[in-house]
Amino acid sequence: MIGISHSSEKRAIIDIGSNTVRLVVYNGPPRAPVVVLNEKVNARLGRDLGKTRAISEKAMKTALVALGRFAGLLRLLDVKDVECVATAAARDASNGKEFLDAVRQLGLEPRLLSGEEEARASATGVIAAFPGARGIAADLGGGSLELVEIADGVSNGGITLPLGTLRLPDLRAAGEAAFSETVQSRLQKAGWNKGRGQPLYIVGGSWRALALQAMRALDFPVDDPHGFELDAAEALRLARIFAKGKLNDVDPRISGSRLASLPDAAALMVEVITRLEPSKLVFSSWGLREGLLHAQLPAEIQAQDPMLASVAGFSASARVTAEDAMALARWTAPVCREEPQDRQLRQASGLLALAAMRTEPNLRTEEAMTWALRKRWIGLDMHGRGMMAMTVFANSGQTEVPEQFTRLAVQEDLDRAIGWGLAVRLCRRLTGCTAQGLARSSIRSEDGKLILTLGDSMRPLYSPGVAKDHKSLSEWLGLAATVHDPEGNVLID
Incomplete structure (x- = not known):
């Protein structure tokens, strides 16, 4: 976790799209920027392109x-770092140049993205959000659909097709058979035959609305669509239902404009799944704008772990630092069962557990679980959310697994997270996570015992409450609790 970069400098992206014109202002950790202002207007620049070719x-x-x-x-906020881009509508319209000239008169400097640049920027956003992602990124905008292959941190072979949400109603008006034939023929003509058996990363507001509705239909225990996954068969089943306009119990967070376009977006999803035959769908709230931000970063910051950056940035507001989490992780490491892929998740979970201790006592457990399950953590999948939630839950001394956690992670992983949480609880209650407390105590397992070693100055801190925490952790690990002095002499057995 050492080396996570933080910044209070604001950065802004203005995205002039075919459907919406949007301003987003970010600050916080550069590797996991936090939105401080997000404003959009449904200008629908691309609405008439199919008929008049003009805005x-x-x-x-x-x-x-x-x-x-x-x-x-932006002037009021004193934001100096501003990137303004325009996409399909300004690119395709006969009066696109005239429009961009008018934008420049406002003091902005719009950059017109080519279709390939737009596709790669969206793919970069996916790569930034899901390190190690391999598959196809599909970004549905108002004017176009972009598809691009991603692997090993780079994107290749992007295409753009005139299949945006503003164009879909006219295409569907000819009937479902004709719509299917049109979409499939355009994909075939573009020579797109990649992605079979690989994840399909889904980007775009209308498809994100589809994810919200799917989560509601499935009574999913997490309501942030970022990182939500569906296997291809289930996604196809739901998309076919939504394409017919069968939207019962609509998620209230879906705006009226997104709700209106959802059946068309679902119909397109059916065709994309049918053509690409992916293994699963992974929904991403990061796309073009975040891809543009990520591309600006130095390589050493791009290489940082976004989950740790996210949690560290959030916890800093509670005056809990990355160094605090590292010290906690080192102290608890000898007794925490950890798979190779767990190291950063355990650090982030411990950091969140410490941050929870800075809230009101009667809110701590509920707040921490809400953070784990509902706050957007970039780079954290649903499985990781389940383990993080279980860690902060066990940090409160509770080991009974809530039912919703079992839908996110398997029992074996949740059991491991319980051990992490109980170890955090023992450490913070014994040492206060102070440098001296950590240095004058340690814990290890040996010969069937959970041995807590205490220096002279630490022995008065071993209260009945701490002894109970020691026993709870030892029983969870199947060990006997014992206390030694630094010379190895048994103090309590």
Whole structure:
């Protein structure tokens, strides 16, 4: 965790899309930026392109009014690092150049992305959010659908197709058979035959709304769509239902505009799944904007772990540092069962558990579980959420596994996380996680015993409550609790 970068410098992205014009301002850890302002206007610049090939006067005016406001907000916020990009509508419209010239008059510097640049930027956002991702990134915008192959931290072979949400209603008006034939023929004509048997990473507001509705339909225990996964067969089943407009018990977070486009987005998803035959779908809330931010970072910051950066940035507000978590992790390591892939997750879980101790006592357990299950942690999958939630739950002294956790991680992994949480509890209650307390005590397992070694100054801190925590951890690990002095003499057996 050492080396995680933090910054209070604000960075902004203005995304001039075919459907929405959006300003997002970020700060916090550069590797896991935090949104401090997110504002959009449904300008629908690409609404009439299929008929007139031009941006309508009304849409242009709506967009320019919004962009004028954005420019003013950035001046008020004193944001110097601003990247403004335009995508399919400005790229395809006959009056796109005229529109961008008007944007420049507002003091902004729009950069027109090519279809390939747009696809690669979205793919970079996925790569940044899911280190090690391998498969296909699919980004559905208002004017286009981008597909790009990702592997080993790079993207290859991106294509863009005129299948955005603003174009889909006209395509579907000809009937489902004709719609299917059109989509499949465009994919075939583009020569797209990649991704079979690999994950499909899903990007875009309309598809993210589909994920929200799927989570609601499945009564999923997590409600943040970032990192939500569906196997291909289940995704296909739900997409077919949603494509028919059968949207019972609609998630209230889905806006009216997204709800209106959801059946069309679902119909397109059916065709994409049918063509690509992926192993599963993974929904990403990071895409083009975050990809643009990530591309600006130095290589050493890009290489940082986004989950640790996310949790460390959040915990810093509770005055808990990455160094605190490292010290905690070192003290508890001798008795924490840990798979090779667990190291960073255990550190992040311990960090969150310490942050929870800075909240109101009667809220700690509930708050920490809410953070683990509902807050957006970049780089943390649903399995990791389950283990993190179990760790902070056990940190409160409870070992009975809530039912919703079992839908996220298998029992063996949850049991391991319980051990992490009980070890955190013992450490913080005995030592206060102070440097002196940690240095003058240690814990290890040996010959069927959980041995807690205490220096002279630490012995008065071994209260009945700490003894109970020691016993709880030892019983969970199947060991006998004992206390030694630094010379190995038994103090309590």
